Amino acid sequence: KARGAVFTPGLKKRTSPTSPPTRVEKTDREKRVLLNGLSRCYMFDDMPERTKVELLSYFVSERIRTGTSIVNQGKKNDKFYIIENGQFDITVDGKIQSMRSGIGNEPFFCESALMFDAKA
Numbered sequence: 001k002a003r004g005a006v007f008t009p010g011l012k013k014r015t016s017p018t019s020p021p022t023r024v025e026k027t028d029r030e031k032r033v034l035l036n037g038l039s040r041c042y043m044f045d046d047m048p049e050r051t052k053v054e055l056l057s058y059f060v061s062e063r064i065r066t067g068t069s070i071v072n073q074g075k076k077n078d079k080f081y082i083i084e085n086g087q088f089d090i091t092v093d094g095k096i097q098s099m100r101s102g103i104g105n106e107p108f109f110c111e112s113a114l115m116f117d118a119k120a
Contacts, residue, residue: 037082
């Protein structure tokens with residue numbers, strides 16, 4: 001199955017923990033995809049729209065190849081993903097739980113791992 005693009009905060013581009021993150025220019029279409037993802041995630045429910053727009057300016061795009069493992073169960077994760085397009089299998093304890101695409105009900109994943117500094 002084809003995998004598509006996802007967006008994730010570009011915090012790895014920082015040169016040191018105290019340096020500011022790097023802003024990444026977005027097209028209007030990318031902004032709409034990201035705002036849709038942020039607006040549908042409970043973590044951002046109380047965040048003002050202008051703050052969401054500011055936050056998304058730090059997200060970077062990643063193209064994921066078919067067969068690539070993005071997040072591994074039980075491992076630390078430091079990214080929040082918003083799916084632009086494509087399908088992704090979610091496997092828990094070796095069993096496929098669901099498949100998500102950017103058009104589905106939740107075009108994002110890994111929010112809990114970031115929020116609670118927990119393992120995926």
